Amino acid sequence: MSELQRSFAKAKLATLPPPEFDEADEDDGDYLTELPLEDDSSSASSASSASSTGTIRPLSSRNLFARPQGSPNKRTMDSIPWTTYFERELFIERDAAGQKITHHAYLTSPVGNGPLFVTHHGAGSSGLSFAVLTAQLRKLLPSAGILSLDARGHGSTTITPDTAQLDLSLETLSTDLVAVVNGTKTQMKWNALPPLVLIGHSLGGAVVTHVAKSGSLGNAILGYAVLDVVEGSAIDALQSMQTYLSTRPVGFPTLEAGIEWHIRSRTIRNSLSARTSVPALLTYNEELKGSRAWTWKTDLAATQPFWEDWFIGLSKKFLEAKGGKLLLLAGTDRLDKELMIGQMQGKYALQVFPEAGHFIHEDLPEKTAMVIADFYKRNDRSALILPPKVSDLLKQGKRI
Incomplete structure (x- = not known):
């Protein structure tokens, strides 16, 4: 890459907003390290590498890599009335x-x-x-x-x-x-x-x-x-x-x-x-x-x-x-x-x-x-x- 191209790239990156982190991910470190139970009710029966602690996520309006819902674990064992x-x-x-x-x-x-x-x-x-x-x-x-x-x-x-x-x-x-x-x-x-x-x-x-x-x-x-x-x-x-x-x-x-x-x-x-x-x-x-x-x-x-x-x-x-x-x-x-x-x-x-x-x-x-x-x-x-x-x-x- 030429010096001109490097200068252009740095200038462009400087104008972009910092990436957003989901605070819930920071709090859920213990939850994510546990192996989820098998659940045939959803395709989300196993954890995704994109769900690990500190993973960068897109804006909420473009939640493309949100953690799959429905995995039965300790956080989701509460009874439903x-x-x-x-x-x-x-x-x-x-x-x-x-x-x-x-x-x-x-x-x-x-x-x-x-x-x-x-x-x-x-x-x-x-x-x-x-x-x-x-x-x-x-x-x-x-x-x-x-x-x-x-x-x-x-x-x-x-x-x-x-x-x-x-x-x-x-x-x-x-x-x-x-x-x-x-x-x-x-x-x-x-x-x-x-x-x-x-x-x-x-x-x-x-x-x-x-x-x-x-x-x-x-x-x-x-x-x-x-x-x-x-x-x-x-x-x-x-x-x-x-x-x-x-x-x-x-x-x-x-x-x-x-x-x-x-x-x-x-x-x-x-x-x-x-x-x-x-x-x-x-x-x-x-x-x-x-x-x-x-x-x-x-x-x-x-x-x-x-x-x-x-x-x-x-x-x-x-x-x-x-x-x-x-x-x-x-x-x-x-x-x-x-x-x-x-x-x-x-x-x-x-x-x-x-x-x-x-x-x-x-x-x-x-x-x-x-x-x-x-x-x-x-x-x-x-x-x-x-x-x-x-x-x-x-x-x-x-x-x-």
Whole structure:
């Protein structure tokens, strides 16, 4: 480079403003040196060299090299409250078999003639399992309402006195679901039930199918969606349930540690959903100190007597119940013979997400919401334009 060129370059550089440094990077030295946990919910599952301490960044208006968001680490293990996703919580009381049950549910009311999506979680989960999914549904269907309940023995639903053995039979859980829907109608003073779409995951899929088949909610049900449960594979999986439970931690030292375990073990592959749903699964036990102070609210091992009752006959009921039918699976290997035949005959809609785990709605909430929203639109009766009745045409003097 000639002396003239060097002089020109120096003069030009002198007129430029100094580079901006992000103060957050200076403060986050410890955070950035930690290896992030694996998170399939985002492409940002590993740290970028451009995110290291002191990296020069462009102006905020041109944030081209901003640190990727979503990596589950100690800074992002804080729980997310239910108020982020729902407008209110409901407590519906009723007496049954000499016990007082207080059903707990989360609600966002439908707007106008919008539908109400009623969700039922799987064994060991809670109503917040669907929180992130319902937020995505509301983006696609702004007038839709969401009712997400905690089954008995789960979440914040309570029974007094609780001395008797917990009844988690399919018939009882189905009765509870109908009671919560009707109780919500009463508390909210709705003149009639809005159009219903039932959504159930695992055990919840068996419950919503049983309710749809029984006709307990009348003609209000437009359709029902079952998430990752099929009779044949579910019964086969029961053989290994005890093995799974024996490998699961008995408790956690902190709530954040419980969230972290769900992500590390890939039980839930979306850190946002884990931070929302896991807190409702754990309770703090003051008598236990140290590494097991946060324990499970639901004793899954105690539900073993009901396992077969939940799933036997599920495929037949799923195909025979009235209303639109949607089955979402994490793999086609879960289909049994009866459902394979029904799928080829076009009796229900099928969507497979091979990149998801068992908790499809938590791992892939946006994709799941898109499928469910399309399912609702295909079954929306208000969109139908029916031809006029012959009797009405005759009254108008028209020739037939």
